[in-house]
Amino acid sequence: xxxxxxxxxxxxxxxxxxEEMDWLESAAFALxxxxxxxxxxxxxxxxxxxxxxxxxxxxxxxxxxxxLSDLENLGAETSAxxxxxxxxxxxxxxxxxxxxxxxxxxxxxxxxxxxEDQLEDARLAVxxxxxxxxxxxxxxxxxxxxxxxxAEPWGRGxxxxxxxxxxxxxxxxxxxxxxxxxxxxxxxxxxxxxxxxELRDRVTAIFGGWQAGQPAAMSETSPPxxxxxxxxxxxxxxxxxxxxxxxxxxxxYFQIRGAVGxxxxxxxxxxxxxVREKRGLxxxxxxxxxxxxxxxxxxxxxxxxxxxxxxxxxxxxxxxRKLYAGIxxxxxxxxxxxIKRALIIQQESSPSRAGSIALDWYYxxxxxxxxxxxxxxxxxxxxxxxxxxxxxxxxxxxxxxVGSEPLAWKG
Amino acid sequence: xxxxxxxxxxxxxxxxxxEEMDWLESAAFALxxxxxxxxxxxxxxxxxxxxxxxxxxxxxxxxxxxxLSDLENLGAETSAxxxxxxxxxxxxxxxxxxxxxxxxxxxxxxxxxxxEDQLEDARLAVxxxxxxxxxxxxxxxxxxxxxxxxAEPWGRGxxxxxxxxxxxxxxxxxxxxxxxxxxxxxxxxxxxxxxxxELRDRVTAIFGGWQAGQPAAMSETSPPxxxxxxxxxxxxxxxxxxxxxxxxxxxxYFQIRGAVGxxxxxxxxxxxxxVREKRGLxxxxxxxxxxxxxxxxxxxxxxxxxxxxxxxxxxxxxxxRKLYAGIxxxxxxxxxxxIKRALIIQQESSPSRAGSIALDWYYxxxxxxxxxxxxxxxxxxxxxxxxxxxxxxxxxxxxxxVGSEPLAWKG
Numbered sequence: 130x131x132x133x134x135x136x137x138x139x140x141x142x143x144x145x146x147x148e149e150m151d152w153l154e155s156a157a158f159a160l161x162x163x164x165x166x167x168x169x170x171x172x173x174x175x176x177x178x179x180x181x182x183x184x185x186x187x188x189x190x191x192x193x194x195x196x197l198s199d200l201e202n203l204g205a206e207t208s209a210x211x212x213x214x215x216x217x218x219x220x221x222x223x224x225x226x227x228x229x230x231x232x233x234x235x236x237x238x239x240x241x242x243x244x245e246d247q248l249e250d251a252r253l254a255v256x257x258x259x260x261x262x263x264x265x266x267x268x269x270x271x272x273x274x275x276x277x278x279x280a281e282p283w284g285r286g287x288x289x290x291x292x293x294x295x296x297x298x299x300x301x302x303x304x305x306x307x308x309x310x311x312x313x314x315x316x317x318x319x320x321x322x323x324x325x326x327e328l329r330d331r332v333t334a335i336f337g338g339w340q341a342g343q344p345a346a347m348s349e350t351s352p353p354x355x356x357x358x359x360x361x362x363x364x365x366x367x368x369x370x371x372x373x374x375x376x377x378x379x380x381x382y383f384q385i386r387g388a389v390g391x392x393x394x395x396x397x398x399x400x401x402x403x404v405r406e407k408r409g410l411x412x413x414x415x416x417x418x419x420x421x422x423x424x425x426x427x428x429x430x431x432x433x434x435x436x437x438x439x440x441x442x443x444x445x446x447x448x449x450r451k452l453y454a455g456i457x458x459x460x461x462x463x464x465x466x467x468i469k470r471a472l473i474i475q476q477e478s479s480p481s482r483a484g485s486i487a488l489d490w491y492y493x494x495x496x497x498x499x500x501x502x503x504x505x506x507x508x509x510x511x512x513x514x515x516x517x518x519x520x521x522x523x524x525x526x527x528x529x530x531v532g533s534e535p536l537a538w539k540g
Numbered sequence: 541x542x543x544x545x546x547x548x549x550x551x552x553x554x555x556x557x558x559e560e561m562d563w564l565e566s567a568a569f570a571l572x573x574x575x576x577x578x579x580x581x582x583x584x585x586x587x588x589x590x591x592x593x594x595x596x597x598x599x600x601x602x603x604x605x606x607x608l609s610d611l612e613n614l615g616a617e618t619s620a621x622x623x624x625x626x627x628x629x630x631x632x633x634x635x636x637x638x639x640x641x642x643x644x645x646x647x648x649x650x651x652x653x654x655x656e657d658q659l660e661d662a663r664l665a666v667x668x669x670x671x672x673x674x675x676x677x678x679x680x681x682x683x684x685x686x687x688x689x690x691a692e693p694w695g696r697g698x699x700x701x702x703x704x705x706x707x708x709x710x711x712x713x714x715x716x717x718x719x720x721x722x723x724x725x726x727x728x729x730x731x732x733x734x735x736x737x738e739l740r741d742r743v744t745a746i747f748g749g750w751q752a753g754q755p756a757a758m759s760e761t762s763p764p765x766x767x768x769x770x771x772x773x774x775x776x777x778x779x780x781x782x783x784x785x786x787x788x789x790x791x792x793y794f795q796i797r798g799a800v801g802x803x804x805x806x807x808x809x810x811x812x813x814x815v816r817e818k819r820g821l822x823x824x825x826x827x828x829x830x831x832x833x834x835x836x837x838x839x840x841x842x843x844x845x846x847x848x849x850x851x852x853x854x855x856x857x858x859x860x861r862k863l864y865a866g867i868x869x870x871x872x873x874x875x876x877x878x879i880k881r882a883l884i885i886q887q888e889s890s891p892s893r894a895g896s897i898a899l900d901w902y903y904x905x906x907x908x909x910x911x912x913x914x915x916x917x918x919x920x921x922x923x924x925x926x927x928x929x930x931x932x933x934x935x936x937x938x939x940x941x942v943g944s945e946p947l948a949w950k951g
Binding site: 197 | 563564565566605608609612613614615616617632633634637806807808817874877878880881884885887888889890
């Protein structure tokens, strides 16, 4: 099926990108506002999360309750989250509701009430995210790993801490909104049953007056990496390992993505077979490609008993090193079906298409056609992947552990 | 868009039902085997779950590992579960993989290895479900409520207990599979990019030789209902209330579904407004229509602090009674957008269509066209709903609580 994609750049810096899926009755949008946690002041971590929470509590003509109940009655299922680079809003709905739902989000972005009497309630809500992570040592470890591998500000999580969240004021929230809920670099994507020219006119009417804010200053630090251990009383040890890799925007991205698939995707993967099945070392083991705009990494995790933690770390890092010695044609061919399924399923739903074309625009400044993506996957061979691997052997690994005792790691 | 649905009844008792969605590249299936937990011997609860777990550990020419890795490499995302009436298997995949995936499930159903050396491993897996419920008092309460409202065997959950699961043997598993993994009353549904006559031929080849088992004897008991309290040390009290209502197959089902929507769906609903917003009584409150083949109910839940538990029970049951005094046109009109969104989104994905047409066949012995469903929703009015409510005022409520102290309940 031929894809129909469109884009329009507004003078304010907002990009509208859309894909017509005229066999659907639904429509979905994603709105990426360049207000990610990387742009928070270092002593105010969690401010993006708190502002995002506050922004949804009434806007324009509607108080908090009216706003949420109008969204519900339009049949919209919505979401909001903060990542490193963006505060993102999204929704899926019957196509006929789209113009009204976009108008509500036009209010949310440009005319939020940010009601002071709901600040404590909103603070409690975001504090729950912090506490949830305290209870989840695996997630906590992976946050530490990213912090040590990417450093400030790219290794941050959006949650903040009890201390930073506790200190945030209404003035902080207003300043964050004013400065960072800005059209410069913002991306609004829409997928589903739409008419492009009507959509463009509608978005012009809703977001045409969106004013640019003040971009935040940001200072990068160099990453500590190496080995880091945190002692907790537990019979389990959580192990995280990070390596450098090219980001999504790099022409070679799918070479490393294919290699990591061989390492970690599914029951035929090396990690499943070597670490879990043959040695029964772990409860959970995985490795993924992680991508920021201009840098990327491989993040690997294993959870195991304290007794078997050293052996697990040794085997996991040995498998990571061995990957760079190359993969076989069999291994990559098995993987292609899995990757294609994900593509096919994604192609069929308006929310996942809206999410994908927004991220494509962010990473690539264009929408990558699915046919092109399919061709890239088909074109992966053991030769192409091994050429990439041989030329990109990482010089170091970042290792973090959480458990009763530190492990031996020579780096 | 016109729906293209087909069905075919095999001499064995298996029904194949399918919907062609030719704008998709995916296909999905659901296989409902009449091996629900209602058919387990009372002293062997959890046997269905254990047999379901064992059935996925190798079949036909493939051992456990080969079976699962072949499914993965075909790009199939699969699931399996046990409900009151069925053991259900399902999967979504690229359309071209469907014939091979169905052949794998043909083996699973007719030629499972049920490998004795994996019995303990499978037992541990199903024991985890039991322990997860022990840790989740709200879910535990709702199981108790269903047990007291519907009685044996219709009020059962599929999990069993540590004691019953501990006693199960390979002979039990083999007997359960032999007797209940039977085509009589089984339903195989497929939705997505399919060709009907090819599909029918393929299913004939795969499932044509499926032999009927021995239907299980079953004895019903009469439900205890009334009020039941379970004391646990906790600052929270969990409250469950059940009433009789018509099942999904009844012509009036959508009248009560509309009324329960007014009571409980979304932020404009009565329970959200009266119980949660105006009085701040609860953390969570909900009410749903629950349906078995020939009986149904309204199940309501509220979770609150022990101090406010009595007031919460009083308000919740008062709202349930008040519902039967009638709803307004405003209330039902607000709701229609929400219900339609669910219909639209459901229509667009092959796994949810496969699930729906299988359940339609089970409840109605036909596939209800989406246009008919849409017409029913459009046709709901305050008058039609109030006529149903006035004629069906329930004579009793079943009430269960879990918390530090029993509450006052006059019934």
